[in-house]
Amino acid sequence: MIYAFDTYYYDDYANTVCIAFEDWTSENESEIFTEKTDITSGYESGAFYKRELPCILSLLKKIDLKEEDIIIVDGYVTLDDDGKIGLGGYLYEALDRKYAIIGIAKNEFASPDSQRRNVLRGESKTPLFLTAKGADVDDILPKVKQMHGGYRIPALLKKLDQLSRA
Known part of the structure; x- marks a missing residue:
């Protein structure tokens, strides 16, 4: 199973959504998990x-992860060649490195990262930015390209974004 997470922040709470789907080419989700939580810290650049x-960790308590499951975050797993990690890297560590964590970001991070891959989908000239831990980023790249939907953002990830904002 693949579990994709996104969080949207309101004034006094965060809405976290997870869409579960069977494989990279799935058109529809298998299940949707949601949770509203108090915001525990402000935005820190x-x-x-x-x-x-x-x-994410709070919502994961509602999900029975299996060893082969994959988690997708809206953001980065690795940030640079010096070992700096992003949200996905911290999630990978928090889950004791047991699950593959895939980061699919919409905005480019400035620092060079030899583990980051650009993914062009559909007719878009603007790439998505792919990073991973617990999986080979080069093995994941064609799978992200194959995700359902003809646009830059795969259909299920677009739906995830919309649900987190609802």
Whole structure:
């Protein structure tokens, strides 16, 4: 199973949503998990994970993960070649490195990262930015390209974004 997470922040709470789907080419989700949580910390430039990681970890308590399951986050897993990690990297560590964590980001991070891959989908000239831990990023790249939907953002990830904002 693949579990994709996104969180949207309102004034006084965060809405975290997870869409579960069977495989990379799935058109529809198998299940949707949602949770509203109090915001435990304000936005801190360069430390986004401090705000979102608790939300994801809380929602994960409702999910029975299996060893082969994959988790997708809206953001980065690795940030540079010096070992700096993003939200997905902190999630990978928080889950004791047991699950593959895939980061699919919409905005480019400035630092060079030899583990980051650009993914062009549909007719878009603007890439998505792919990073991973617990899986080979080069094995994941064609799978992200194959995800359902003809646009830059795969259909299920677009739906995830919309649900988190609802």
